Amino acid sequence: MSFEKTKSALISALALRDTPVIALHGPWGSGKTHLWMGVSASLENEGKATPLYVSCMAYGSSAALKSAIITILLSRSSSLAKHGEKIFNLAIRLVNTKLPEELQFSTSLSDIQALLPTIKNFLPTNTLLVLDDIERAAEIDIRELLGFVGFLTNQLQIRVMLILNKSKLGEKQEAWEQLREKIISIEISLEPTPADCVSIGIGELPKAHLNVFSDRARRLGVTNIRALQHMRRTYDALKTTQPLNDEHWTQLIPSIVLLTAIHLNAIENGPTIEQAITPFFIFGKKKPTEQEENASKMLGDYNLGTPDNFETKILVPYLRTGHLDGQAFAAYATEIHRRNRSQAAGAKAKEFALRFKWDGDSSVDDLLTLFESLRQFLDVLNESYISQLADIVVQLGAPERADSFVKSWVEHNMASISTMPMDEYFFDSYSLDFHKFHPFIQAAYQKRYDALHSPLSLKHAIEYLAAHNSWANRHSTPIVNSTQSEIDELVCGPDFELRERAFRFFAPYVRGDVHGSSFHPAAERFIEACRKVTTNEPASRLASIIQREFQELGVAEKLNKPITQ
Incomplete structure (x- = not known):
């Protein structure tokens, strides 16, 4: 009744x-x-x-x-x-x-x-x-x-x-x-009825908040009014500490409902708190228990999403100890605000790209107006989005607008770029995309990288690469950007150990074992340097060494081509 x-x-x-x-x-x-x-x-x-x-x-x-x-x-x-x-x-x-x-x-x-x-x-x-x-x-x-x-x-x-x-x-x-x-x-x-319980236990709230409480309590089958009242007290404690907008609360209330209900044993045969905040707890187990399988299904049906610092650092400690970490919640509020802005920016950027590609009714001016509206999101759009957007604007025939937009992004984010940590392998994490970034962005990141890591000489790059089976951008850049005179010095210089490492490094490229590598131009310069020695000083000791190595590689004929003037 x-x-x-x-x-x-x-x-x-x-x-x-x-x-x-x-x-x-x-x-x-x-x-x-x-x-x-x-x-x-x-x-x-x-x-x-x-x-x-x-x-x-x-x-x-x-x-x-x-x-x-x-x-x-x-x-x-x-x-x-x-x-x-x-x-x-x-x-x-x-x-x-x-x-x-x-x-x-x-x-x-x-x-x-x-x-x-x-x-x-x-x-x-x-x-x-x-x-x-x-x-x-x-x-x-x-x-x-x-x-x-x-x-x-x-x-x-x-x-x-x-x-x-x-x-x-x-x-x-x-x-x-x-x-x-x-x-x-x-x-x-x-x-x-569940509606009765929510009305008594939760009381009056903004409609959007109450709807989420009601929906999530119904999903769990929670009709214990004391548990619902505890949810309301938890909500009030959080709200007093850190006011958030409706969108934020609708994201947090499902966690409040679930974890409070678990904490108070208000869910029959429900999961543990540890299972709820570790959604992949069942993966990797050969034979999960019946309780674990039921918990996994319930959490999947509830669709909490992936728990983050709100659940692990704020909500669960508060439920267990009664101590609310206001500083942690304030930091989380800032992060969730940024996250939502990032999602909004991504949606608008995708809309711009979609309209550019498929909307026959949008004029160039319409598209550029939509593009300029993205300036409000310079703090949350990443370098990949920015570069893609700029590329579209170039295709629209407004390269100066693209450069202005990217320049504004770099200036807006310069403080974080100038302090970001970069180890010597930093650019390798961008190995597939960095070359696609707008030149202004590449330059900003390169400037920060150069401030932290002095550039390697060609000698040190060759020594490292000859000794390792893998390399990073920092080690390959001096070789890719090497000049003919630098390669000449590598072949003809007095450091015979360096010469040995250079031959060992360039051997696969000279022999033709590697295709499509960025090192091929440098390898051609290496062959040219060796050809100069055997052509200009055929009786020298160095010429005989070079001829021996090319013969052992099975490419002696490459030394017979005319040298490039």
């Missing part, structure tokens, strides 16, 4: 005659106490009843609970019951001052229970005693409690309402089933 229908049924039951004991039952966190508090206020305001509330969970024995109930009845104040025996004794002494000596009684619980019918006129009129959390009172005997309820209703004409989760009575279930027909006048079941 929905929340409003259950509330209406409870009010109707309270208005009926001959219903001394009403039982309101429902799952934990379904809002039973919340529903009662709403009804209680209206009953008291309208003078229809004097509600007295007791949570059985607070008492460790049936005797302690009875003492508390009698104390409440005599004092008419549930707030006094927590003081236990002290208040009980005070209440008894207060009653004794109003009774004839022959009717005064001791403070024994058994005595007072026996004498209560005699003094029932001193009790509140229209008393409605509410006993909540019955299933949570582990040390209270259900038979004794229901027997006492029968005494209160029969002897004192007090109405009683029992609030409980019948499915959690455990060993007390049998006694409840045996006695409920005799004691309980009417049973009302609370089965709130």
